[in-house]
Each structure stands twice: as structure tokens, then as C-alpha cells.
Amino acid sequence: GENVEQHPSTLSVQEGDSAVIKCTYSDSASNYFPWYKQELGKRPQLIIDIRSNVGEKKDQRIAVTLNKTAKHFSLHITETQPEDSAVYFCAASRGKVNNDMRFGAGTRLTVKP
Amino acid sequence: GAVVSQHPSWVICKSGTSVKIECRSLDFQATTMFWYRQFPKQSLMLMATSNEGSKATYEQGVEKDKFLINHASLTLSTLTVTSAHPEDSSFYICSAPVPANYGYTFGSGTRLTVV
Numbered sequence: 001g002e003n004v005e006q007h008p009s010t011l012s013v014q015e016g017d018s019a020v021i022k023c024t025y026s027d028s029a030s031n032y033f034p035w036y037k038q039e040l041g042k043r044p045q046l047i048i049d050i051r052s053n054v055g056e057k058k059d060q061r062i063a064v065t066l067n068k069t070a071k072h073f074s075l076h077i078t079e080t081q082p083e084d085s086a087v088y089f090c091a092a093s094r095g096k097v098n099n100d101m102r103f104g105a106g107t108r109l110t111v112k113p
Numbered sequence: 114g115a116v117v118s119q120h121p122s123w124v125i126c127k128s129g130t131s132v133k134i135e136c137r138s139l140d141f142q143a144t145t146m147f148w149y150r151q152f153p154k155q156s157l158m159l160m161a162t163s164n165e166g167s168k169a170t171y172e173q174g175v176e177k178d179k180f181l182i183n184h185a186s187l188t189l190s191t192l193t194v195t196s197a198h199p200e201d202s203s204f205y206i207c208s209a210p211v212p213a214n215y216g217y218t219f220g221s222g223t224r225l226t227v228v
Contacts, residue, residue: 032215043206043219044157051215089156095215100147101208103157 002027004092006104014112019080021107023090024072032095033066033073037086038106044089048075051095080111114140115211119220126197126227134192134223136207143209146190147217148182151204163190197227 003026013019025033031052036044050057050064050073057064061080066073077084087108093101116139126132136146144165149157161177163169163184171177181193194201206222 034216041204041222041224043221046216049216093215093217099210100159100162101217102159103149105156 002030002092002102004090004102004104006090006107008107009105010108010110012110012112013080015080015082017080019075019077019084019109019111021075021088021090021109022072023074023092023104024070025092025102026071027092027094028071029094030092032093032101033064034091034093034101035062035064035075036089036091036103038089039086047088077109080109082111082113085109085111115209115214115216115218116140117143117207117209117218117220119207119223121223122221123224124226126225128198128227129196131193131195132197132225134194134205134207134225136190136192136209136220138188138209141209141212142187143190144187145210146184147208148180148190148192149206149208151206151222157206161192165190194225197225199227201225202227 006023034049037047038044048062050066061078063076087106089106090104091101118137120135146163148160151157160175161169161171163182165184169182184190207220208217
């Protein structure tokens with residue numbers, strides 16, 4: 001089955017700096033890679049996703065890059081703000097209706113004002 | 114659109130009792146529902162996959178007799194934690210694939226505390 005590894009487990013940055021979180025996956029058939037932000041006790045919130053037919057996707061301060069050959073993808077947050085502080089999870093899925101989604105271990109991001 | 118309603122949001126039960134958690138798709142048909150468990154400061158771990166009209170598929174290490182899953186209709190999947198023990202205390206959350214989309218929608222989660 002799919003195995004997703006995520007690094008770092010914790011990340012502390014100064015407000016305004018960039019933050020990068022990296023994930024690798026094992027299943028070459030995976031073709032959908034979402035990133036979630038989770039507040040304590042709440043459901044994960046999708047912040048950006050990418051499919052395997054593109055190498056990069058950007059949405060304002062958030063971008064995701066995908067390297068299918070190396071089987072890794074990264075989340076980039078620029079101009080970080082204190083409200084970006086949360087736990088972020090990457091995930092991978094084959095993207096079909098009956099295929100499950102596996103999560104990375106999570107990264108606790110702290111943005112210091 | 115593509116909303117999954119999960120109930121209860123939190124529950125406290127005595128050790129040895131059973132607890133049922135419901136996930137209902139409100140505006141779409143969920144032929145598949147994924148059940149995850151999340152311990153404090155940890156990731157979401159897939160427990161099982163339920164499919165409407167057939168038996169659930171359990172991940173390695175998850176006791177199917179303890180975590181009963183029923184997916185009797187296209188809009189309702191339930192997880193019953195039987196003979197709950199304090200170590201079952203966790204955040205349980207369901208997720209369904211969104212039709213015609215690569216995405217997934219999550220329930221709001223259930224915080225289970227067994228005392």
C-alpha cells in the first residue's frame with residue numbers, strides 16, 4: 001500500500017519568511033496529492049491540491065510542486081503570517097472513487113510575529 | 114456541495130460500553146466511506162474502508178470485531194466501537210470521495226473519551 005513520509009515534523013519561521021514542507025510517497029500509481037491544514041479538534045481543511053499531470057500549482061501565497069519521477073511533492077508558503085500556524089498534512093491517493101487517501105505524519109508550523 | 118455530516122461531535126462513555134458514530138452524506142451518494150482515527154499530536158490513520166452493500170475492508174492491526182462498520186445505504190455509514198476501553202479514546206473522522214472529482218470531503222469528527 002501507499003506510504004507517505006513528511007518532513008519536518010516541526011517548523012518554526014519568522015513572520016514574512018517562507019516555509020517549505022516536503023513529502024515523499026511510495027505508490028507510483030498515486031496521482032492526486034492534496035495538502036490539508038488542521039486546527040486542533042477540527043476536520044482537515046484542503047488548502048491546495050495537485051494532480052499528476054502538472055508539476056506545479058499556485059494559489060496566492062501557497063504553492064505545491066510535484067516531481068513524479070522522484071515521487072516527492074512539496075508545499076511552499078510565502079510571506080507567512082501568524083494565522084498560518086497550524087498542523088499541515090500531505091496526502092496521496094490514486095484518485096479514483098474507491099481508492100483511499102494516506103496521510104503524512106504532519107508538520108506543526110509556528111509563525112512567530 | 115459534497116457535505117458529510119458526522120455525529121456525535123463528542124461522546125464520553127464508560128469502559129465496556131459501545132458507541133456508534135454516524136456519517137451521512139447530505140447531497141451526494143457516498144458509495145465509499147473511509148474511517149480514520151487520530152490520536153493526539155498524530156496523523157490521521159486509516160482504519161477501514163466501507164463500501165455500500167458489501168463488507169468493510171480493514172487495515173492491518175484494526176480489529177474488525179471491535180470496530181464494526183456498516184454501510185447499509187448510499188448516504189449512511191456507521192462505525193461502532195464495541196466494548197470500548199480507555200485506549201480507544203481518540204478522534205474518529207470519516208471521509209468520502211467526492212463524485213466526479215479527485216477530492217475528498219470530511220466529516221467534522223467525533224471526539225471519543227472512554228472513562
